[in-house]
Amino acid sequence: MSDIDNIFDRAASGKSLVKKRETLTIDYVPEKLPFRDQEAAALAQTLSTVFKGARPSNLLLFGKPGTGKTAVVKTVVDRLVKKSGALGITVDVPIINAKLANSAYKMLFEIAEHLGLNKEEKKVVHFTGLSMGEATDRILQFIQNKKMRVILVIDEIDSLVDRNGDDVLYSFTRANERMGKGGFVSLIGISNSLTFKDKLDPRVRSSLSEEETVFNPYTVEQLRQILSERAKLAFSEGAITDAAINLCAAMAGREHGDARKAIDLLRVAAELAEREHALRVEEKHVRAAQEKIEKDTNLEVIKNATTHTKFVMLAITKSKNGNTGEVYEVYSSLCRQAEQEPLTQRRVTQIISELDQLGLVSTDIVSQGRYGRSQKIKVAVPLATVKDALKDDPTFSDLMSSSD
Ligand code: ADP
Ligand code: MG
Numbered sequence: 001m002s003d004i005d006n007i008f009d010r011a012a013s014g015k016s017l018v019k020k021r022e023t024l025t026i027d028y029v030p031e032k033l034p035f036r037d038q039e040a041a042a043l044a045q046t047l048s049t050v051f052k053g054a055r056p057s058n059l060l061l062f063g064k065p066g067t068g069k070t071a072v073v074k075t076v077v078d079r080l081v082k083k084s085g086a087l088g089i090t091v092d093v094p095i096i097n098a099k100l101a102n103s104a105y106k107m108l109f110e111i112a113e114h115l116g117l118n119k120e121e122k123k124v125v126h127f128t129g130l131s132m133g134e135a136t137d138r139i140l141q142f143i144q145n146k147k148m149r150v151i152l153v154i155d156e157i158d159s160l161v162d163r164n165g166d167d168v169l170y171s172f173t174r175a176n177e178r179m180g181k182g183g184f185v186s187l188i189g190i191s192n193s194l195t196f197k198d199k200l201d202p203r204v205r206s207s208l209s210e211e212e213t214v215f216n217p218y219t220v221e222q223l224r225q226i227l228s229e230r231a232k233l234a235f236s237e238g239a240i241t242d243a244a245i246n247l248c249a250a251m252a253g254r255e256h257g258d259a260r261k262a263i264d265l266l267r268v269a270a271e272l273a274e275r276e277h278a279l280r281v282e283e284k285h286v287r288a289a290q291e292k293i294e295k296d297t298n299l300e301v302i303k304n305a306t307t308h309t310k311f312v313m314l315a316i317t318k319s320k321n322g323n324t325g326e327v328y329e330v331y332s333s334l335c336r337q338a339e340q341e342p343l344t345q346r347r348v349t350q351i352i353s354e355l356d357q358l359g360l361v362s363t364d365i366v367s368q369g370r371y372g373r374s375q376k377i378k379v380a381v382p383l384a385t386v387k388d389a390l391k392d393d394p395t396f397s398d399l400m401s402s403s404d
Contacts, residue, residue, distance in 0.1 A: 063215025
């Protein structure tokens with residue numbers, strides 16, 4: 001019955017459902033990280049070498065998204081920096097997100113910023129005009145001259161390698177050979193992709209993974225406990241039901257135990273409940289949140305697709321019987337209307353199978369009686385989502401208004 005009192009009290013005091021909104025953002029790192037004690041201890045153990053005056057081993061952390069890698073590293077690094085301050089030992093620990101930095105060049109710039117290269121040289125280092133190798137060299141030279149102890153954390157390191165290859169990593173892993181006494185660079189790489197290592201040159205691979213830690217997905221029960229803790233921080237008393245929390249955990253645990261997805265659900269469910277002035281967050285808000293997140297994700301994927309992928313998507317929505325040949329005809333005619341050269345049918349078939357893998361289209365095999373069987377291609381997201389995604393692209397606004 002205290003729930004009812006809470007509802008009345010909240011309404012009377014005009015309090016909102018969410019009392020500490022920042023705890024629902026993805027960057028928020030809570031004080032405690034249950035179920036990650038071992039991983040955190042292993043990382044601390046590796047890094048503790050720095051307090052013995054030696055170089056910690058390079059380390060690779062792997063795990064699917066939302067398994068707590070970034071949160072664990074931030075927590076351990078935070079403690080390490082505090083401890084080194086207390087002990088009077090200077091350690092520099094730049095944490096760079098390779099995906100956000102968006103290019104190897106930008107990443108090097110951020111490292112230089114963090115290490116104070118720019119201040120030191122009394123001007124912002126204009127890497128512009130330097131090759132990647134020269135820019136890396138400047139950073140390493142600086143570390144060597146100053147005998148700095150650097151633990152370089154590269155989060156989402158897989159996206160760096162996908163985009164720029166592993167040259168930069170090669171230079172960093174080789175750096176210690178020339179450092180001499182005093183300075184060093186240790187590399188902590190964090191990867192969402194489990195097959196990331198396969199993409200590395202064998203020399204970089206063996207050097208980077210002197211040690212490895214794998215983060216396993218959370219179980220639904222673990223997600224439930226993580227969410228309950230988070231909900232206590234985030235929500236006013238009684239502003240969310242246990243059933244809603246359980247549903248977030250169950251939904252996030254369905255594919256793999258992804259705490260990020262679970263917290264996203266919690267946040268969006270809260271926003272939807274607030275928007276309708278609900279008295280508390282319930283299961284229906286979680287279900288609506290799931291739909292919204294899915295829709296937003298699909299929307300982004302289509303928006304950011306290549307022009308020809310968009311043509312293919314639109315062609316599928318306009319095709320009558322959805323067989324490959326007809327989709328290709330519609331696609332070609334859309335291209336011609338937009339005065340663009342169509343791709344080959346083979347390439348379009350490839351695009352269709354990519355879209356299939358992303359869950360944006362579905363292909364069914366249908367029986368044609370004595371004519372055998374054929375493929376029927378359909379768009380797997382609401383038509384409105386496709387239109388929404390294409391409406392701001394000038395190539396498509398005309399095409400869409402012209403017909404329907
Ligand atoms: P990853 O880097 O593996 O993709 P994150 O560390 O970003 O995952 O975690 C995703 C979200 O889940 C973050 O908001 C983080 O605070 C939270 N989280 C992950 N693991 C835990 C845990 N064990 N306890 C509490 N919160 C967690
Ligand atoms: Mg992460």
